Amino acid sequence: MTWDLLATVVVPVKDDERVYRLADSLRRQTLPHDRYEVIVVENGSRRFGDLAAAGDVIRYLRLPEANSATARNAGLAAARGRYLLLTDADCVADPSWIERMTAALQEGSASVVGGVIRPYAPRTWTQRYAITIVDGQDRLNYLPALHLPYVAGANAGFVTDRLREVGGFDEDLRSGNDVDVCYKLGLAGCSAAIAHDAVVWHEDRPTVRAHFRRFRFYATYQVLLFAKYKQHSGKRLVLDRYPFRRAAQAILDGPRAAARLVRGDAGPASRMLLQLIEAAGVLAGEIEGAVRFRQPYL
Template sequence: MAEADQTGVPISVIIPMYQHWELAPTLLAALEAQTLPKDRWECFIVDNGSDRVPDPATLPDFVTLLECPRPGSYAARNVALEQARGELLVFTDADCRPRPDWLERLWARHQESPGARLIAGGVRVCKFDSAPPNAVEIYDTAMGIPQARYARRGYAATANLAVPRSAFERLGPFDAARFSGGDAEFCQRAGAAGIPLFYEAAAAVDHPARRDWPELTTKLKRVKGGQIRSGPWKRRLKFLIKTFVPPVWAFWYAVRSDKVSPREKLTVLRVQTALWFLEMAETLRLLFNGRMERR
């Protein structure tokens, strides 16, 4: 990771991108609207092997385009870490829409205690258009990326995560071998080293609800691959056993959700049940051939 210097900026924003460059206009408009002045932050978008990559000259002046040929979003994030000058490294995803005060709030929280600590920002899963939601969108609105719950358990999604430079210098980068779960692994590594994680709900990004069954199942397969094929064997065994236990916690979380109506909760429960059966099937597949989904 690059050494901090006197020409550094307070914040470096890091975003991996794979294939879905059509999402860039929404993301870039949200970054353009940030209330924190642009001379206070820099932005790196790391293309991770997309078939089509835009000409860097067509991107806004505040964006630096990098390339990472090694598959995996954590490998891509690590490439940007080598170039970043910021005191605070802020991560989000290509399909997210940060709120205008996102960076300003993260920086203010960091300034309250500038020592090594991680900040998990809020993530709201929602539709980005006004059409009536389908069953998958209803499910993802209720269940997708429960960042507050993650933070209580000591980790956070890189859809909205801020990490001081000093933490990376102490712990090293993300695990580049992972396609999923590298954010949780890093946060847990930080916790084991005595670096705390704080939750800042107001420093929020909006994340689009997944629109159809293939989008939902691709995510499930990617996550399950990270659980079953990555990390220490005890952790993998825990996830293996957990897979074949009815997801009572998920059903309870859905019933208690205030993000959907009572009628929509029945839809969420039906989708969750179908996903559980798929999760078991995917786990068996991984045990037999071991190939992980990238996206």
């Protein structure tokens, strides 16, 4: 197939004005505008139709219902780029992001590439001390559901043809559809890699409550992923050590954090507390998912 463009960037958005900030960063890429496009897919709201103008690198689509997987599939169907990149409305792309992601896909053997995710302008206590998405995605990530790696949709790139061959994103997964598509590609024989020089900056959840709810939401759909792929994993149930390991590490760090706090440094104690909240969110989500989807998973 002959492609019109090197890359298509797909951005799903619902009621998030930060998409304007992201759009500005995507307009200021080092890759020439005639080599890429950005497709903003508004789903479940009606606010951002003014993002695309005549002659702009940005195209605009709108879907009536909120579903990030459906939005990504709409972008995939309309894509004219050889490579399809994903990021989110709460992110900002480095000026060389598209160029470096496409270079990693062109030069390597991987059909799936994840870039590094860094915290964007932390303002609140939670943003300063909590971990960002998949702890920055400095390495490939794994879940107990399956042995294959995945990359997060905040900074991900794919060979467009391969995505279409595996059927795109699972619209039943309100969270984790980025993981799912990596699993489908992995089972089809595609490899994954990290592009360490392709950076996206992510604005993390600003409050403790939002931080907890984020991890609970992610973990709930981890259970559905397990249910979908257990015929490939061969597992009948899962014991996820991650929340227990995170909580244990936080507790072990407690004496050192307390000593630093006495000396006026609240950083270690803050990280310890938010790590415990993260672990509690994961555990709560896994219990909720196990009940909702009737799968042994904890």
